[in-house]
Amino acid sequence: MIIIGEKINATLSSVKSIILNRETENLVDLAKKQAESGANFIDVNVGTGVGSLEDEIESIQWAVESIQEHVDTPLCIDSADPKVMETGLKIMDNKPAMINSAKAETSNLEAIVPLAAEHDSFLIALAMDESGIPKTVDGRLRCCDTILGACEKYGVSIQNLYIDPLVMPISTDINSGMVTLKTLAAIKEKFPGAKTVTGLSNVSYGLPERGRLNVAYLLMCISAGLDAAIIDPLDQDLMGAVKTGEVLAGKDRHCRRYMRSFRK
Numbered sequence: 001m002i003i004i005g006e007k008i009n010a011t012l013s014s015v016k017s018i019i020l021n022r023e024t025e026n027l028v029d030l031a032k033k034q035a036e037s038g039a040n041f042i043d044v045n046v047g048t049g050v051g052s053l054e055d056e057i058e059s060i061q062w063a064v065e066s067i068q069e070h071v072d073t074p075l076c077i078d079s080a081d082p083k084v085m086e087t088g089l090k091i092m093d094n095k096p097a098m099i100n101s102a103k104a105e106t107s108n109l110e111a112i113v114p115l116a117a118e119h120d121s122f123l124i125a126l127a128m129d130e131s132g133i134p135k136t137v138d139g140r141l142r143c144c145d146t147i148l149g150a151c152e153k154y155g156v157s158i159q160n161l162y163i164d165p166l167v168m169p170i171s172t173d174i175n176s177g178m179v180t181l182k183t184l185a186a187i188k189e190k191f192p193g194a195k196t197v198t199g200l201s202n203v204s205y206g207l208p209e210r211g212r213l214n215v216a217y218l219l220m221c222i223s224a225g226l227d228a229a230i231i232d233p234l235d236q237d238l239m240g241a242v243k244t245g246e247v248l249a250g251k252d253r254h255c256r257r258y259m260r261s262f263r264k
Contacts, residue, residue: 001242001251002041002162002228004076004098004197005034008063009045016048019059027063028070035073037233041098042067044088045078057087064091076100076124082111089119098122100230101164102150104129104143109150117155124162124197127183133166140165140183141190148191158193162228167198167217171206177217181224188225197228200238211237219245 008030010016018026031042044067046059056079064075068091076098077088085099101124102112116123125147127133127140134140144163151161165183168176180203184196203217204210215237218229222245231238240261247258 001222001226001246002195002197003039003233003239003242004041004043004100004228004230005031005037005039005233006043006199006201006230007034007232007234008043009078010048011045016050019046019048019063020050022062024062024066027066031067031071031073034233035071038239039073039233041074041076042071043076043078043100043230045100046084047079047081053081053083056081056084060084060088061091064088068092068095074098082115085112086115089115089121092119094119096121098124098162100124101126102147104146109147113150113154113156116151116160120160122160122162123151123156124164126164127166127187133168135179137179137183137186141186144187144191144194148194158191159195161194162197163187163191163194164197164199167200167202169205169207170203170213177203177220181220184221184224184226195227196225197230198226199230201231211235214238215241218242219248222246222249222251 008015010019034042044063046063047056074096077085078100079085089097097119099116099121102109103126127143129143165180165187167180170177187196200218201214204213207213218241233239243258243261246252247255252258
């Protein structure tokens with residue numbers, strides 16, 4: 001499974017402070033810890049909500065340059081603005097990269113999918129459109145169809161696409177977890193070349209003992225065909241669930257990754 005480390009996100013107050021104050025040492029430390037804990041990509045979101053678009057562009061430039069100087073792990077550029085994404089990708093200079101994210105809305109796809117094509121980067125795409133997140137499996141699959149059409153138009157290989165079926169809090173809709181699982185399985189069946197990804201922790205929002213729910217749901221997602229997860233790689237329970245889930249789902253040939261993890 002591909003692990004995308006989620007800890008460099010400016011919506012977190014501690015990270016927001018790091019970005020606003022240009023605390024390079026603390027930023028690099030966050031990246032290093034995630035890489036050492038097994039992250040395959042490190043998500044970088046510098047959207048503090050403070051200042052202008054130009055400020056965010058300067059922040060992504062500083063963050064990408066600072067991390068790349070000390071950490072070899074590929075980065076996932078996470079922003080709501082294509083210009084910020086473009087800046088981050090240019091600084092990475094054709095190194096392996098991921099974009100987070102696109103959705104099935106025309107102007108959004110026209111701005112972001114060509115960036116993925118130009119930089120030959122992986123692309124996270126959300127199963128939603130301008131109306132929001134569909135409540136049904138069929139509705140989310142229609143969004144996926146639209147996204148796949150844009151990828152074909154602009155020359156993004158389906159092998160570079162990671163589709164997010166979107167996890168909603170079960171505290172607000174007890175059926176939402178199953179809708180996501182069914183969507184995940186349907187994506188794997190309908191678009192066999194595409195990969196799947198999700199931001200797991202949303203499922204437990206608003207409930208106690210969130211870690212228990214996150215681990216259980218991760219195992220269910222792996223069984224349904226999940227290929228990548230946006231999680232905290234420093235969470236040993238979650239990382240352990242990745243290894244156990246993959247071996248039980250038959251995705252760890254000869255149990256080698258599990259055995260290496262156990263010995264470590």
